[in-house]
Amino acid sequence: MKLSMRQVKYISEVARLGSILAAAEALNVSQSSIIAAINLAEGDMDARLFERRPSRGVTTTPAGDRFVSAAQGLLAAEAEFAKSISSLSGKNAAEIKIGCFEPFGSLFMPDLIRAYTNRVGTVDVALFEGDQTQLHRWLVSKTVDFVVAYDIGPSFNGNITPICRVPPHVMIACGDELEARDALSLSDIAERPLVLLDLPHTVTYLLALFDTVAICPRVGFRTRSYPTMSRAVAAGFGVSVLNMRPLLATEEDAGGVVRRPLIDDLPQPTLVVADAYGAQKPEYARFFIQVVREFFDAHGLPSAYETAYETPARAGIEPSQIMK
Structure with a gap:
């Protein structure tokens, strides 16, 4: 079918109002534009969409009812698409889907997400809690927008932002x-x-x-x-x-x-945010990562970019000195 989305909207409005003239006035277009859209659709479908009733407007035929039903789904999808794309240009996405290492769910994720929504306003949140393998799969399949996890196990596909180190x-x-x-x-x-x-x-x-x-x-x-x-x-x-x-x-x-x-000199995993956007992140993604950085900085965890975490042993404190 060669109809544009605009022409689909013209025909749906005629069906809603029962009048070509009323649809033209509501859409601020000429009647000829609407009639051209109807003729094009009827030609493609090889069926009439409307019955014209002199002085009483138009009514949809059975073929017209099917067209309008399909058009409503298409127009709704277009509206949702436009809403989603529009949200990418700002700090507030309509919905945010986050995967996290399972223990993080009860330890801090609600507080972290609240720190984000306090800054951007109401957002629908879907939190997926899983192990490192599940998180990797969810990010690859685009089930989640972000993953908050440790940098252990398989590397996450996409872009990795180090946040802080977490000593054992x-x-x-x-x-x-x-x-x-x-x-x-x-x-x-x-x-x-x-x-x-x-x-x-x-x-x-x-x-x-x-x-x-x-x-x-x-x-x-x-x-x-x-x-x-x-x-x-x-x-x-x-x-x-x-x-x-x-x-x-x-x-x-x-x-x-x-x-x-622990005073031992032990490996320290880095908490990271993984995303599938790469270098070209939408603004809401960049802002979410910024909030994550600020959240952990406020709680005193060592930045992933700071010098090595100073355990008592590294600070020159002997084990005998750590008794109360």
Whole structure:
């Protein structure tokens, strides 16, 4: 069919108003333009779209009803397309779809998203929480606009923006004798059962930390859930090593656990934002990444561009000096 979207709109307006004259006045076009659109459509379909009734306007034929029904879907899609494209030129997209490393969902993502919406106004949000493998798949399939995750596991296709580094630390139960220490080393927990966050690529990274200091930990409890891991530590199943900590008061740390930094010189993953836009990001994407940077900077996490994180050992503090 050779009709333009404008001509489809002309015909739909005639059907809505029941009059070529009324449609011409509503659209501010000539009647001849509308009649030309109707003739072109009827020629392509080899069927009449309207029955002309002298002095009483027009009514749609069965073929006209089918045309108008299809046209409504087409025009609605055009309007949605125009809305989406228009939103790309500003800081506020109509909808934002974010994938995040699963533990981030309960640790800080609602607060991060609120920091964004406080700046841009109301936005429909879809949050997809998954492991590194799922996040990679969602970004490739365009299921999500952004991924907030660590730079471990398979490389994300698209553009990667480093945000901050996240040093590992230890989670122990309240009342544990180690709670009296300001900081710990992996050798301090070598004999303790390990409560392990058993997510793809995460488990490889966490166990590799012990390899760097020639320790083989005994895994006493495995779980894919961050809240469950926290509750298992609080219940006395062992200690846990992890990276991200709650940025605000959350349920995870309301259940009888405390955290202590590690003095060992250990690999630190970088928290990144991955997107599929590359260098030519729309304004809303650039602004979202800016908000993420500001959010973590405000919570004191070391920038990915700063010098190496200064653990007590790097600062020249001996292990004996970190006792309370």
